[in-house]
Amino acid sequence: MSEPTIDNGSYRIPRLEHARVADAMRHGVLSCPADASLREAARTMSTQHVHMILATDPADGSPLGTLSDGQLLTVLLDRRGEDPTLGEVVDRDIDTISSADQLVVAVEQMRSKGTSHLLVRDAQSGRPAGVLSTLDIAGILAWGEA
Helix, strand or coil: CCCCCHHHCECCCCCHHHCEHHHHCEECCCEEECCCEHHHHHHHHHHHCCCEEEEECCCCCCEEEEEEHHHHHHHHHHCCCCCCEHHHHCECCCCEEECCCEHHHHHHHHHHHCCCEEEEECCCCCCEEEEEEHHHHHHHHHHECC
């Protein structure tokens, strides 16, 4: 029996209708304290090649909000010459989903909220466990075979 090749997709990647958020998400969440400057957050995002960052409370590390790359650009262009803190500009209405949820539920949530990223909560602990982006979902659409 031959191994599947990249051209044929992968038997390990489920089709969209069978996938869970955990199948597509990126594990781990990049965060910065809310009192970090926006430029510091932008440097972190750029260096780590991520499109969303979690702002945390400097006192206890609890999640305060998220900042996407699109929001970052808007703020940087609208507030040229300023360097606000991350906490001043984050979206405090954090869009989250459980890692155990069906991926189609995440797709509908992203569409209805007009967002390209969701913070993924661990199904057991409820703590931030990763990030799901539209590009992650595109990978399932492109390669999902099972």
